[in-house]
Amino acid sequence: MFDTPSSHVERRLDGLEKHLKQENPVLLQVVQSFRDLDAIAYRMGLLDRSESFATRVPWWPMISILGTFSSGKSTFINHFLGHKLQRTGNQAVDDKFTVICYSKEENIRTLPGLALDADPRFPFYQISKELERVSPGEGRRIDAYLQLKTCPTEKLRGKIIIDSPGFDADAQRNATLRITDHIMDLSDLVLVFFDARHPEPGAMKDTLDHLVKNTINRSDSNKFLFILNQVDCTVREDNLEDVVAAWQRALAQSGLTAGHFYQIYNQEAANPIEDALLRERYETKLKEDVQDLQLRIQRVEVERAYRIIGVLEHTAKLIHLECVPRIQEWVARWRKAVLLWDAILYGLIVAGVGSGILVHNPPLMSWLEIGMWSSGTTPWQSVLVDFLAAVGTVAFFSIHVLIRKWTARFLGSRLLREVEQPELHEYLRKGFKRNTGPLASIFRKQPVGWGRLTQMKLMRVLKNSDAYVQNLNDQFTNPSGRADLPNPKVMLEVE
Numbered sequence: 001m002f003d004t005p006s007s008h009v010e011r012r013l014d015g016l017e018k019h020l021k022q023e024n025p026v027l028l029q030v031v032q033s034f035r036d037l038d039a040i041a042y043r044m045g046l047l048d049r050s051e052s053f054a055t056r057v058p059w060w061p062m063i064s065i066l067g068t069f070s071s072g073k074s075t076f077i078n079h080f081l082g083h084k085l086q087r088t089g090n091q092a093v094d095d096k097f098t099v100i101c102y103s104k105e106e107n108i109r110t111l112p113g114l115a116l117d118a119d120p121r122f123p124f125y126q127i128s129k130e131l132e133r134v135s136p137g138e139g140r141r142i143d144a145y146l147q148l149k150t151c152p153t154e155k156l157r158g159k160i161i162i163d164s165p166g167f168d169a170d171a172q173r174n175a176t177l178r179i180t181d182h183i184m185d186l187s188d189l190v191l192v193f194f195d196a197r198h199p200e201p202g203a204m205k206d207t208l209d210h211l212v213k214n215t216i217n218r219s220d221s222n223k224f225l226f227i228l229n230q231v232d233c234t235v236r237e238d239n240l241e242d243v244v245a246a247w248q249r250a251l252a253q254s255g256l257t258a259g260h261f262y263q264i265y266n267q268e269a270a271n272p273i274e275d276a277l278l279r280e281r282y283e284t285k286l287k288e289d290v291q292d293l294q295l296r297i298q299r300v301e302v303e304r305a306y307r308i309i310g311v312l313e314h315t316a317k318l319i320h321l322e323c324v325p326r327i328q329e330w331v332a333r334w335r336k337a338v339l340l341w342d343a344i345l346y347g348l349i350v351a352g353v354g355s356g357i358l359v360h361n362p363p364l365m366s367w368l369e370i371g372m373w374s375s376g377t378t379p380w381q382s383v384l385v386d387f388l389a390a391v392g393t394v395a396f397f398s399i400h401v402l403i404r405k406w407t408a409r410f411l412g413s414r415l416l417r418e419v420e421q422p423e424l425h426e427y428l429r430k431g432f433k434r435n436t437g438p439l440a441s442i443f444r445k446q447p448v449g450w451g452r453l454t455q456m457k458l459m460r461v462l463k464n465s466d467a468y469v470q471n472l473n474d475q476f477t478n479p480s481g482r483a484d485l486p487n488p489k490v491m492l493e494v495e
């Protein structure tokens with residue numbers, strides 16, 4: 001069938017559905033709508049069957065923890081998960097990036113980097129190619145850079161957390177820097193950790209140079225949160241304000257004057273604070289900042305769910321409002337061009353070349369005339385006439401095919417030049433090709449595959465995406481949490 005995906009895509013979507021079944025039933029239904037949209041796009045030739053709109057969406061929000069070494073990144077993650085998942089210690093402990101994701105299996109599993117490189121559901125799919133590009137030879141050593149850990153905590157449902165090795169741009173290889181940049185690009189939230197024991201610019205230089213300076217001019221700079229960790233170390237000298245001020249001066253020197261700043265510590269790792277008043281002051285500030293951080297982390301998941309439905313709706317509208325009319329318009333131009341060139345060339349051939357040859361070759365004409373109309377046709381003459389007729393037909397047809405092809409190629413590239421949105425280019429290129437291909441009629445008014453049934457299907461996807469949003473509203477505005485709503489209430493339109 002034209003509208004079914006390849007077995008490879010089918011397997012990927014099945015895997016995605018399996019995960020979402022555990023994590024978010026509303027999004028599980030969204031996958032079905034992506035499947036419907038895929039089927040429409042396959043039928044219209046906008047998408048290859050080896051692709052799916054669903055695999056172009058990052059399904060899991062990603063929260064990454066970057067920062068200086070021994071600043072307490074792994075301790076923070078362990079505390080957040082409520083599991084002692086990552087090793088911690090005062091020496092540089094982590095030398096790899098760890099992608100942490102949910103699994104309901106009780107046993108924590110650690111898988112090599114290859115597992116991430118080969119799995120399109122994760123944000124490091126085919127990263128080895130990229131590593132190979134920036135540092136030849138390193139692509140094969142993917143396991144030295146990345147690992148995957150699974151953890152059964154509810155806190156992880158529907159998201160991915162990344163722990164990273166302490167940042168040290170000098171010592172770091174290109175490959176590590178490349179992974180860091182990749183993480184910063186893809187993450188929904190980046191927590192940049194600093195160590196309150198060393199708040200002076202010298203100690204933070206690499207981190208400031210690379211992580212902070214790079215974040216300032218980004219359009220998504222809002223997703224970077226700057227965290228001064230281990231502030232309990234200021235208890236002894238009671239100089240929290242001075243340390244925070246020194247830290248903020250260092251950030252400001254790197255250009256960061258506005259942003260989200262937090263001061264936290266880990267109560268289990270910290271020395272107990274003896275003085276009751278001091279303890280209360282520290283704990284109150286800690287509670288505020290940790291709550292705020294947790295809210296930001298929660299919001300990421302909510303925002304991502306809405307964004308995925310947004311992509312579904314956007315893609316459906318893109319097909320309906322952009323691809324269909326543009327393909328229609330440019331196929332009409334193509335039809336006109338083909339008919340015009342057909343007329344010009346056939347006219348020239350028939351009128352000019354054909355008559356010219358015959359008029360200027362009276363012997364040939366009289367010979368053919370004898371062959372065609374006289375009763376005394378010789379076998380050779382009749383064979384020649386048949387042969388010429390066949391050659392003529394093939395030549396005429398080939399000219400028509402060439403005209404179709406060349407005009408389609410010419411108009412196809414003009415179409416792409418005229419369209420400004422780059423995301424449309426691929427769909428229009430493929431769709432226009434399907435509509436001007438060897439099997440497409442030039443007299444077709446509607447784009448290939450854009451029949452009544454397809455139109456109804458697309459309208460259903462749009463209607464359902466509204467229903468998904470309502471369902472998410474119910475889910476996320478329900479104060480008792482999503483666990484109460486295992487079965488989405490949404491009434492979906494079905495075929």
Ligand SMILES: Nc1nc2c(ncn2[C@@H]2O[C@H](COP(=O)(O)OP(=O)(O)OP(=O)(O)O)[C@@H](O)[C@H]2O)c(=O)[nH]1
Nearest residue numbers: 069070071072073074075088089092093166265266
């Ligand atoms: N006093 C105090 N110590 C902490 C705090 N958080 C972590 N530590 C300790 O600091 C050391 C480093 O913590 P890690 O969590 O391993 O730091 P990391 O940033 O993951 O280190 P690398 O992975 O090596 O870059 C450990 O000995 C922790 O027990 C804190 O808030 N206060």
Ligand SMILES: [Mg+2]
Nearest residue numbers: 073074093094
């Ligand atoms: Mg660590």
